[in-house]
Amino acid sequence: xxDQLLSHPYLHTADDLSYEDIQLVFSKAQYFLENxxxxxxxxxxxGMTIALxxxxxxxxxxxxxxxxAKRLSGEVFSFAAAQSSLAKGESLIDTFRTIEAxxxxxxxxxxxxxxxxxxxxxxxxSIIINAGDGKHEHPTQSLLDAFTLQKYxxxxxxxxxxxxxxxxxxxxxxxxxxxxxxxxxxxxxxxPGTLLPFGWQTWKVKPMxxxxxxxxxxxxxxxxRLQRERMESGLxxxxxxxSNYYGVDLKRxxxxxxxxxxxxxxxxxxxxxxxxxxxxxxxxxxxQVTHGVFIRMALLSLLSKFVKI
Ligand code: CP
Numbered sequence: 001x002x003d004q005l006l007s008h009p010y011l012h013t014a015d016d017l018s019y020e021d022i023q024l025v026f027s028k029a030q031y032f033l034e035n036x037x038x039x040x041x042x043x044x045x046x047g048m049t050i051a052l053x054x055x056x057x058x059x060x061x062x063x064x065x066x067x068x069a070k071r072l073s074g075e076v077f078s079f080a081a082a083q084s085s086l087a088k089g090e091s092l093i094d095t096f097r098t099i100e101a102x103x104x105x106x107x108x109x110x111x112x113x114x115x116x117x118x119x120x121x122x123x124x125x126s127i128i129i130n131a132g133d134g135k136h137e138h139p140t141q142s143l144l145d146a147f148t149l150q151k152y153x154x155x156x157x158x159x160x161x162x163x164x165x166x167x168x169x170x171x172x173x174x175x176x177x178x179x180x181x182x183x184x185x186x187x188x189x190x191x192p193g194t195l196l197p198f199g200w201q202t203w204k205v206k207p208m209x210x211x212x213x214x215x216x217x218x219x220x221x222x223x224x225r226l227q228r229e230r231m232e233s234g235l236x237x238x239x240x241x242x243s244n245y246y247g248v249d250l251k252r253x254x255x256x257x258x259x260x261x262x263x264x265x266x267x268x269x270x271x272x273x274x275x276x277x278x279x280x281x282x283x284x285x286x287x288q289v290t291h292g293v294f295i296r297m298a299l300l301s302l303l304s305k306f307v308k309i
Pocket of ligand 1: 057058059060061062132141264265266
């Protein structure tokens with residue numbers, strides 16, 4: 001395979017990746033997808049230590065990074081914030097320096113505060129990958145979403161993708177707006193006015209007024225989770241009202257032939273999506289999870305080229 005390098009020895013935002021970088025990640029992910037066999041390991045991360053530092057809960061991102069690093073022969077250790085000395089008052093930066101002292105080559109970091117990966121990168125020569133920071137960005141999610149579309153449609157360029165739901169609290173939305181625009185897709189947005197962030201009008205997106213309009217316009221609906229845990233009171237009258245105006249049920253999904261639906265998970269079934277559509281062939285939620293492992297293998301492998309042992 002090519003020895004081409006990514007533009008940066010880190011991944012903090014979707015904007016860190018050029019069009020060519022994304023194609024490089026996709027081609028490496030495709031290679032791993034075609035060549036991975038259970039029980040056989042690649043040696044891309046041999047001799048390297050990868051720290052998974054999750055200060056916020058995760059199922060998909062943490063497990064897929066762990067699996068990806070292990071399949072590439074990396075040594076992996078997990079930092080569990082709740083059981084750490086953070087609980088005794090140790091600061092974030094001192095915690096990070098303590099982990100650094102154990103010789104780590106790459107960090108995968110999730111944190112509830114926006115900007116933490118960049119802040120830590122400014123205090124480190126190691127490679128830092130953002131696994132989701134507050135409401136800011138989740139660049140590996142947007143990579144795996146776009147890879148899923150590339151595999152399904154054979155292209156991302158000129159696809160019409162509408163992002164629907166709680167855009168205010170969504171790092172997935174921010175990363176996807178950037179990534180989909182880089183790849184030449186058209187991006188729509190649909191959300192209640194209270195769930196759109198300040199300044200969204202500067203994004204390169206087409207606003208939609210109703211879920212019916214969004215479905216009619218789109219090739220793909222990228223539905224988001226209603227993030228009640230980040231929400232101030234008063235932003236929504238009720239889950240039921242949100243579901244009535246913005247949710248996708250079987251009737252709405254079937255109103256557009258060949259419509260494809262993505263969701264980054266976890267899904268609030270009965271709120272943004274009805275459970276009965278989750279197993280339909282054009283609903284690619286499980287495929288996204290599967291692709292997440294190969295995309296993260298690709299990213300770790302490409303970033304490992306910057307590591308000096
Ligand atoms: N999509 C996503 O980030 O899921 P997790 O929170 O389970 O990692």
